Amino acid sequence: MLIGGELVESASGAWDESINPANELAIGRVPAGTKADVDRAVEAAQGAWPAWAALSPKERGEIMRAFGEKVRERAEEILQVEVADTGNTINPMRGDVGHAVDSLNYYAGIAHELKGETIPATPNHMHLTVREPYGVVARIVPFNHPIMFAVARTAAALAAGNAVIVKPPETSPLSAMILAEIAQAALPAGIFNILTGSGATVGDAIVRHPEIKRIAFIGSVGTGLAIQRAAAEVCVKHVTLELGGKNPMIVFPDCDPDEIARAAVKGMNFTWQGQSCGSTSRLMLHEDIYDAVVERISDIVSRLRVGDPMRDDSEMGPLNSAGQYRKVMSYIESGRDEGARLTTGGNRPEGEAFRKGYWVRPTVFAEVDPKMRIWREEIFGPVLSVCRWNSIEQAIKLANGVEYGLTAAIWTRDLRNALKTASQIQAGHIWINGAGPHYLGVPFGGMKNSGVGREEGIEEMLSYTETKVINIVL
Numbered sequence: 001m002l003i004g005g006e007l008v009e010s011a012s013g014a015w016d017e018s019i020n021p022a023n024e025l026a027i028g029r030v031p032a033g034t035k036a037d038v039d040r041a042v043e044a045a046q047g048a049w050p051a052w053a054a055l056s057p058k059e060r061g062e063i064m065r066a067f068g069e070k071v072r073e074r075a076e077e078i079l080q081v082e083v084a085d086t087g088n089t090i091n092p093m094r095g096d097v098g099h100a101v102d103s104l105n106y107y108a109g110i111a112h113e114l115k116g117e118t119i120p121a122t123p124n125h126m127h128l129t130v131r132e133p134y135g136v137v138a139r140i141v142p143f144n145h146p147i148m149f150a151v152a153r154t155a156a157a158l159a160a161g162n163a164v165i166v167k168p169p170e171t172s173p174l175s176a177m178i179l180a181e182i183a184q185a186a187l188p189a190g191i192f193n194i195l196t197g198s199g200a201t202v203g204d205a206i207v208r209h210p211e212i213k214r215i216a217f218i219g220s221v222g223t224g225l226a227i228q229r230a231a232a233e234v235c236v237k238h239v240t241l242e243l244g245g246k247n248p249m250i251v252f253p254d255c256d257p258d259e260i261a262r263a264a265v266k267g268m269n270f271t272w273q274g275q276s277c278g279s280t281s282r283l284m285l286h287e288d289i290y291d292a293v294v295e296r297i298s299d300i301v302s303r304l305r306v307g308d309p310m311r312d313d314s315e316m317g318p319l320n321s322a323g324q325y326r327k328v329m330s331y332i333e334s335g336r337d338e339g340a341r342l343t344t345g346g347n348r349p350e351g352e353a354f355r356k357g358y359w360v361r362p363t364v365f366a367e368v369d370p371k372m373r374i375w376r377e378e379i380f381g382p383v384l385s386v387c388r389w390n391s392i393e394q395a396i397k398l399a400n401g402v403e404y405g406l407t408a409a410i411w412t413r414d415l416r417n418a419l420k421t422a423s424q425i426q427a428g429h430i431w432i433n434g435a436g437p438h439y440l441g442v443p444f445g446g447m448k449n450s451g452v453g454r455e456e457g458i459e460e461m462l463s464y465t466e467t468k469v470i471n472i473v474l
C-alpha cells in the first residue's frame with residue numbers, strides 16, 4: 001500500500017489473494033489493510049495537504065501532468081495486469097489509461113477555475129466567496145475499471161488542493177499496486193495514499209474516520225446506502241454516490257432495425273461482460289419493429305466471440321469474480337422461471353477453455369414483463385432484457401418504473417419526439433441516437449437510487465471544495 005509516501009504492508013501483516021477470473025488462478029496478493037492503516041494514512045494526508053493546497057493551480061497542475069505522463073509510460077504493464085485481474089477484454093481496455101491521463105490533464109488545466117465571487121448584497125459591505133479544499137478526502141473504487149477510476153476520479157480532488165486516500169476494489173486490486181509505485185515517485189508524500197483490503201474493514205474504517213469529511217464512492221446501491229448510514233453515525237460528511245443503473249433504450253418505429261440491433265449490442269457493453277453502470281440493459285422496442293430487431297440482436301449476440309480476454313479478437317471475457325458469476329446465473333434462472341423467452345445464451349460456453357473461470361454466454365431475454373426481476377434489478381452482467389411498447393405514455397411509464405435513473409437512450413429520427421421524451425425520462429445522462437460513451441467535461445451521474453452528485457466536469461472539482469464567505473464592512 002502507499003501511505004505517506006512509503007510502500008508498506010498492512011499493520012496486520014495479512015495479505016489477500018487476487019484471482020484471474022478467466023482461469024481461477026491466484027495471480028497476485030495485496031496487503032489486507034486495517035483500521036490502523038487508515039489512521040496512519042489520514043495522519044500522513046493531514047500533514048501533507050496544507051502545503052499541496054498552498055501551491056498555485058499552475059504548480060499543482062504541472063505536478064499532476066507529470067504524474068499522468070508517468071502513468072502513461074507504464075500503460076502496457078498496467079493493461080496486462082488489469083486485463084488478467086478484471087477479465088475485461090484487452091482491446092477496449094487499452095483506452096482506460098488514456099482516459100485516466102486525459103482526466104488528470106483536464107483537471108490540471110481547469111484548476112484556475114477554483115474561483116470565488118463578489119456579491120453586491122448590501123451597499124456598505126463587500127461580500128467575497130473563496131473556495132477551500134476539504135483537506136483529506138477518500139475515493140472508493142469498484143471492480144470494473146479499477147485504474148481508470150483510481151486516477152481519473154481522484155484528479156478533481158487533487159486539483160482542488162486535497163490529499164486523497166484511494167481504496168481499490170478487493171477482487172481487482174493489482175493495478176493499484178503499480179499506481180502506488182508511480183504515485184510514490186511522482187507526487188509529494190502523503191498527497192496520494194492507497195489502501196487495499198476489504199470493503200467491510202478498510203472501506204468502512206475510511207467512511208467512519210472523522211477527519212475524512214468528503215467521501216466519493218462508485219459502486220452498488222446497497223454499499224452506497226451503507227456508506228451514507230455509516231458516515232452519518234460519525235459526523236456530518238459530504239458523500240457523493242455513483243451507483244448502479246438499469247438503463248432503458250427506447251426505440252421508436254421510424255428506426256432502422258439493423259442500426260438498432262448494432263447500437264443495442266454496443267450499449268450493453270458486452271466487452272466488459274455487461275459490467276458497466278451505463279449499460280442499456282432494458283431495450284424497449286416499439287411493437288412495429290420488435291420482431292425484426294429481436295431477431296437481429298439475437299443473431300449478433302450469439303456470434304460474439306467469448307474467449308481469453310488477453311486476445312485481441314475476443315469480444316467478451318469472463319465475469320469478474322465467483323460472486324458475480326453466481327449473481328448473474330441466478331438472474332438468468334429467475335428470467336427463465338418467471339417466463340421470459342431466452343433467445344440466446346443463458347449458460348456457460350462449451351469447451352476446455354471454459355472449464356475453469358467465471359464464464360457466461362452473452363444472453364438475451366425477449367418478452368420480458370416489467371414485473372420480472374430481470375427487468376427491475378441491476379444484473380451488472382451480460383444479460384439484455386427486451387420488451388415492447390405501443391404508446392409513448394406507456395413507454396415513459398415503463399422507462400421510469402424502476403428505482404434507478406442513471407442513463408437512458410432514445411432512438412428516433414423525429415427530434416421533437418426525442419426531446420419531449422428526454423424531458424420526461426428520469427435519468428442523469430441521456431443519449432439521443434447513441435448509447436454508451438461519456439465525455440470528459442460533461443457531467444455524469446444518476447437520479448433516483450443511481451446516486452447523488454455529478455462527476456467528470458467542473459462540478460466535480462468544485463465538489464471537493466467548501467465555500468467560505470468573507471464580508472468586509474466598508
Ligand code: NAD
Nearest residue numbers: 141142143168169199203204219220223242243244245277
Ligand atoms: P460494491 O458496492 O460491491 O463495491 C465497491 C467498492 O466499495 C469496493 O472497493 C468495495 O470494497 C467497497 N465497499 C464494500 N463495502 C463497503 C463498505 N461497507 N464501506 C465502504 N466501502 C465498501 O460494487 P462493485 O461490485 O465493485 O461494483 C459494481 C457496482 O458499481 C454496480 O452496481 C455498478 O452499477 C456500480 N458502478 C457505478 C458507476 C457509476 O458511475 N454510476 C460506475 C461503475 C460501477
